[in-house]
Amino acid sequence: MIRHCVFIRFKTGVSDAERESILADIAALQPLVAGFLSVHIGGNVSPEGLGKGFTDGFIIDFKDAAARDAYLVHPDHQKAGGRIVAATEGGVDGVFVYDFDVAG
Numbered sequence: 001m002i003r004h005c006v007f008i009r010f011k012t013g014v015s016d017a018e019r020e021s022i023l024a025d026i027a028a029l030q031p032l033v034a035g036f037l038s039v040h041i042g043g044n045v046s047p048e049g050l051g052k053g054f055t056d057g058f059i060i061d062f063k064d065a066a067a068r069d070a071y072l073v074h075p076d077h078q079k080a081g082g083r084i085v086a087a088t089e090g091g092v093d094g095v096f097v098y099d100f101d102v103a104g
Contacts (some may be wrong), residue, residue: 005097009054029080037063
């Protein structure tokens, strides 16, 4: 299983409604991509103060790398990704992506 972790540093002026809309676009991909098992979305609630400005994020579990790769090239993912980059501090620098293989 591939765990796809994405953390976002939204621009200050991005409203809560816009953030929710952008993240809802990600969740809406689940029924469209075979092997997209689950998604968890939320704001950073860590008390450690190590978030480096990343305020929101999501984690998607995929059946395997092929499912993750299909998600990455899906047109709706491309659209959602564009919305994310446009709404972040520094564009692509405002997004941190980390994937790892979860032994099953």
